[in-house]
Amino acid sequence: MKIKQIKVFVCSPGRNFVTVKVITECGIYGVGDATLNGREQAVATYLQEHVAPCLIGRSAHDIEDIWQYLYRGVYWRKGAVNMAAIAAIDMALWDIKGKAAGLPVYQLLGGKSRKGVTLYAHANGENIADTLDKAEQLKNAGFKAIRLQSAIPGLAVTYGVLGDKKDYFELQGNRPLPPEEEWSTQKYFAMVGDLFAQARARLGNDVELLHDVHSRLTPIESARLGKMLEPYNLMFLEDASMAENQDNYQVIRQHTTIPLAIGETYNTIWDCKDLIQNQLIDYIRVAATHAGGITSLRRIADFASLYNVKMAPHGAPDLSPICFAAHSHLNIWAPNFGIQEFVGLGNEQSQQLFQQSITVENGMAYVSDAPGLGVDFNEEAAEQFPYKRSYLPVSRLEDGTLWNW
Structure with missing residues (x-):
């Protein structure tokens, strides 16, 4: 063929x-x-x-x-x-x-290891109360794991929070040049502990909580954050610090027992090899689209399983429904699957382009037995939605120093 x-x-x-x-x-x-x-x-x-x-x-x-x-x-x-x-x-x-x-692809990988794929959803709010209102709605909808992100008082824009309340797809699709956003670790620390203290008090202990730092902190600051959040029993702390120098996570690990997750920007197994084999992380978050596809992620999953590291693939809106399908097949197979990030099945426009057979119910994704990945692409519909140049933001400290977004 x-x-x-x-x-x-x-x-x-x-x-x-x-x-x-x-x-x-x-x-x-x-x-x-x-x-x-x-x-x-x-x-x-x-x-x-x-x-x-x-x-x-x-x-x-x-x-x-x-x-x-x-x-x-x-x-x-x-x-x-x-x-x-x-x-x-x-x-x-x-x-x-x-x-x-x-x-279906999962059968070619070796068959199912579970009946469904556990998802975590995003609760992003303009303040702590707004974040927890959204988290409660997600809990009532059946999600058993929720990522919490709240706007930071004193900063005009916060990662994960929509300042102008536009739909996330629309917001990301109308950026002719990279916007610049300010970051303050001090202001962040003044908010984040209270966010999770209130979250546990309001949501109880029967829901997993997660948080994305998005690499804003230095390793010793991440260690401090981990110790601060330990009482609230997070499922994991995501992208606490950059790890281009993979030894950075030794600093975090020696100060806190909070589970650590990283990997959404990684392209190969070599980017995370030391983090995994030195057991400096608990979840690896590589995405099939950015790290070489199903063949590559299968190798990473097998390697990670030797060191008790679980798979938690990246699931942002900049990954199409085809990637979500690939992740779903990998996740239903992988013995060391942990959890899948989930931001929905696309907006009304994208649903015209991508026809998928995966269903989501009570915080779980269920993979169909359709041959292959079970997702298709409508070429004719694609002509209605021409490319628009767009960028992710750039981050700077309050004194103007370029920082990690």
């Missing part, structure tokens, strides 16, 4: 997505997600000009060889653009193999 054609689509149903369709000579096709937020056209061009010509005529069944060809064969390994392109091709090939076999 040879590859006949590879199509690349860049469209914006409220925000930008890069979608790949790999078509075989027998007519079976597969879809993949190559979205790289703020650098979408770089990935699209790389796929069209450099990847697609090398794959025409190759067997679509040779998933492993094609993955190695695109990773080892380019000499310039790793990198966000390269790995997003590999990821999309990889997802599409798994989709094709599942369709050819008449089986």
